[in-house]
Amino acid sequence: NPLLATRDLGRTLHCHGTLASTNELAFRLAHEGAEHGEVVVAEQQTAGKGRRGRVWVSPPGLNLYFSAILRPELPPQHAPELTLVAAVALAETLREAGAEAAIKWPNDVQIDGRKVAGILTEMSAEPERVHFVVLGIGVNLNAQREHFPEELRAQATSLSLELGRPVPRASFAAALWLRLEEWLARHQEVGFGPVRRRWKELSCTLGQDVLVRTARLEFRGMAEDVDESGALLVRTPSGSIERVLAGDVEQVRP
Template identity: 40%
Template sequence: MVHTGEQTIKKQLIQALTSAGDDYISGQYLAETAGCSRTAVWKHIDALRKEGYQIEAVKKKGYRIVPRKDCLTETDILIGLETEFIGKSIHAYESVPTTQTIASELAAKGAANGTIVISEEQTEGKGRLRRVWHSPHHGGIWMSLIVKPDIPPYHAPRLTLLTAVAAVLSMREAGVNAGIKWPNDVLVNGRKIAGILTELHAESDQIHSVIIGIGINVNQQPDDFNDDIKDLATSLAIEKGETLDRVTFLQSFLMHFEELYQLFLHKGFLPIKEEWEKYSVTIGKQVTATTAQKTIHGYASGINEDGVLIVTDERTKEEHLIYSGDITIHQ
């Protein structure tokens, strides 16, 4: 991660070069735009090339940027990101075992509220209940978000539902009508397109940090999925029929998350609950809830103020609170 001043200069250079299209821009113009010396421009251009940007330099003409392939670097994400604090500190990688582990380590060292850890690939991605999360190279968005809410630890699970709403809103903004399956799956046409894994770091009465792991299938094609999940998973590209710009989608997600997070902190869980129920594909359906203790067949009647699923037993009419477990929806 680079210092804020350096990142600002790089951002200004990229914006100027991108705006110019195929035209060359002089080093002097770039220096004036970024408010630095021409020597500093050259150094930042060199740093951007090391990040993967193709920038041509021609004597007496200046610099020109070559259109860039879809990449999730710190600079790419920050350019155009309009959040106040979510995603303003970024740790971007090409390949890691899992972003959750790195985020947990950073949080323990005092990482800023809103820090994200993102990787083009995870080799040991994990889902809920220690399941494997397939995280292929350049296919989706694999990231962990560090937040430090001033709420009681027992309210932390609400952030899983909040994150699901942010994912659905960004998907719908991109033209894909996604819905939420309790507690942490985002589905399109019955197939999983995103998952959320929330880890709490706290003492009995105080949260130190919440690490929210998010996996979103963006540009995978059917052949990119393993045979065991091919019929169960989908991606935004499959549903929309075209590939998406992952940076633009990620910026949308981070913006929606921040808006919902601020709403949650100031107004409580009720407005989040209402949004979640609006996009739920679980509520109102016949379901089988399998927990560590029992299996319940019934009707998913709603969620309570803690985001716990309420299932009414179809035989006894007794209401059961499902804090965790697997839910099978019967169409």
């Protein structure tokens, strides 16, 4: 890809037609010693994985599905920050392409309230050390309404639908990988602070009344902030602050 200006990210590319999931293959390659920055791309996925056991609809040819192998020097408890790093890079790249993208906590990237991209990070680690992180990203670039299953049509969109023109995949990927590499380097060098600040600027969740669903409970409140580890801080009607590390939020009317 002559457009690619990165140092490491995507310099070694594993391109496939059909894969079950790029995350799955990247995980295996990383296990076998693949290096930092190697990327797996597929034209289509037959079992694209979403967060919380969901599937990521991955029709052929239209969209971008990839997984990057990262070997960050980070204690494992900081690895979840990489998902927010990726969300920032994604939202910036979509904005640069002309769309009004925003991040819904923790890492859904939306345009006009509809999801355009998703991030799934998986890691292999010991208590003290991260072996590797697989950062999987799916971006709906050229999907049209009819490519989404009926039940997703109200909630999903593509960059092409929003811009009203086709989006070339190679140049979008090159722009995204460059931003991603820059944000990953900044995160590695100075930590989560600048990522968190930028995430907050790009977020559409803060300041909203939300319904929070975690594995264990469901409650309503006002999304006030993200803390220094990326957790969402929600003020409940009783005035207390709940710290949500993992879950889903849905905007509700006050």
